[in-house]
Amino acid sequence: MRAVVTTGDGHVELKRIDTPRCQSGEALVKVIAVAQNPTDWKTAVSCKARGNVLGCDFAGLIVEIGPDVPSGLRTIGQRVAGLTHGGIGPNGAFSEYVTVPAALTIVLPDRTSFEDAAQIPVACFTTCQALYQCLHLPTPLGGEHEQESVLIWSGSSATGYYAVQFAKLAGLHVITTSSPSNFKLMKDIGADEVYDYAPSHTPRRIFASTDGKLKHAMDCISQDRTPNQVSTALSKDGGTIATLLPYVSRTKGVRTEFILAYSIFGKAITVPFVYPAKQDHYDNAVKYAALISEVLHKHEVKPIPSKLFPHGLESVKDGFEYMQAGKVHGEKVTYRIADTPEL
Ligand SMILES: NC(=O)c1ccc[n+]([C@@H]2O[C@H](COP(=O)([O-])OP(=O)(O)OC[C@H]3O[C@@H](n4cnc5c(N)ncnc54)[C@H](OP(=O)(O)O)[C@@H]3O)[C@@H](O)[C@H]2O)c1
CATH class of the missing domain: 3.90.180.10 (Medium-chain alcohol dehydrogenases, catalytic domain)
Structure with missing residues (x-):
């Protein structure tokens, strides 16, 4: 071949x-x-x-x-x-x-x-690992739950685009960031609030709009300024960030967990990062494959x-x-x- x-x-x-x-x-x-x-x-x-x-x-x-x-x-x-x-x-x-x-x-x-x-696969498996395995948020197939807010930093990235849609389909209040030229697109796929990722005041605006109570975030960029930006938007009481590249937040009380899509195979990884074999990641991924299939069949998920x-x-x-x-x-x-x- x-x-x-x-x-x-x-x-x-x-x-x-x-x-x-x-x-x-x-x-x-x-x-x-x-x-x-x-x-x-x-x-x-x-x-x-x-x-x-x-x-x-x-x-x-x-x-x-x-x-x-x-x-x-x-x-x-x-x-x-x-x-x-x-x-x-x-x-x-x-x-x-x-x-x-x-x-x-x-x-x-x-x-x-x-x-x-x-x-779909890389973006949606990563989305499921971040929103469910790491942040323990409800899925689009879950029942009634209290409405929570989640920050998806970079809804216009390939992964963020699906994370915004899955979070919205689960009934969450979705806050995201993109370039201003993509604000309409972000609203169209279900974001409740969209902010420009460039200005330095954006994290403080997100902090204010959530009354300083934001606990859950997924950082779909995870480099340069975003570790600091996402940490700043979270509650002073702390919170969790699912990161797509490895970093540790310098903000007190903010926990970070590195998500690696390749871990779905349940095997030890050496490239591009050293990551131990986690059988539960394979077991979860089997459920996520079924979940993603069902969401695609039941809902209109928009492709990039x-x-x-x-x-x-x-x-x-x-x-x-x-x-x-x-x-x-x-x-x-x-x-x-x-x-x-x-x-
Ligand atoms: N750990 C994992 O398993 C995993 C899985 C998937 C991806 N990743 C990693 O995640 C990163 C993104 O990959 P991707 O394929 O999802 O994205 P992508 O489609 O390559 O992202 C491009 C978009 O990111 C946005 N962007 C650029 N800088 C930004 C910033 N500072 N803040 C917010 N948005 C910004 C831009 O949006 P605008 O057009 O709106 O300007 C651009 O269109 C890569 O480093 C990739 O390797 C990791």
């Missing part, structure tokens, strides 16, 4: 390699579309090994069910989306076929295109507009340059496998 692999010196190439084979509990997916995340180019730049298949987010069709998958859990021909830890071995999303634990695939409604679906690069996997190097140059705004870099030229 054709796949985008690391060259070991910071670059990538499109190559023919062996198709991966299902291990215990896995399904083989014929990939139709893939979406790009910042981790993909960052992994490619730092990878010293040759031939690791890149890419984490994919959508496609199940073509084979491996050993030990409970009967009826998933079926051949099912439309699914999934997440794989790309760039660390011979299995990755930027390829024609990928293997994935069957229980961690998200079952897609017929109305969701593969191009839109490809952006796809920015389709023209030559499928052949365009990945251009997509990396585009993202690395900071050009991604309110769009998801996406590739269709069928657009890839023959090798």
